[in-house]
Amino acid sequence: MTNQLKTTPHRGPSDHSVRDQVVEAATQHFGHYGYEKTTVSDLAKAIGFSKAYIYKFFDSKQAIGEVICANRLAMIMAVVESAISDAPTASEKLRRMFRAIVEAGSDLFFHDRKLYDIAAVAGREQWPSAVAHDERLARLVRDIVLEGRQSGEFERKTPLDDAVQAIHLVMRPYISPVQLQYNLDIVTTAPVHLSALILRSLAP
Secondary structure (H helix, E strand, C coil), rough: CCCCCCCCCCCCCCHHHHHHHHHHHHHHHHHHHCCCCCCCCHHHHCCCCCHHHHHHHHHHHHHHHHHHHHHHHHHHHHHHHHCCCCCCCCCHHHHHHHHHHHHHHHHHHHHHHHHHHHHHHHCCCCCCHHHHHHHHHHHHHHHHHHHHHHHHHCCCCCCCCCHHHHHHHHHHHHHCHHHHHHHCHHCCCCHHHHHHHHHHHCCC
């Protein structure tokens, strides 16, 4: 099963419009019935297109899910980036990043439970969208640690890659959709306590 979307060399605006229409309809359908319980045939009937027509734009149900998942993860990253944009220090950026990503993930779980399941499947099966999201978060952590080292807020003895990996591992149960759903009872306190722990470990 391929993870890539089908492309054709001369696809026009109308085709792009139909593709977007398929994604929008699929988002609503998956949101109501769930991703894993829906087949492409179910989706075709709900949208009013033939199954073959949907396959003109997407190789598989997973390819459609990939677009929806990427859209949702991009929304989470936008929330995180907005939260840290005006943080005065690297320490505050780390606190806000942790809190924002947990809150955004929890909000998706409670308000779009069926779509949250797509993110959980993506994480469990390591879809490209989930992998890219994880890598983007790791880069963000790396940037914050570098900023803190340059400002003198954080120690510089620990190899940078080791520090970044350790922080990422501490955050993982609260940023991975697969694991977050089992930690929802402590999402209000975990970011506070764990970010404080991380910052103490980073102190010079």
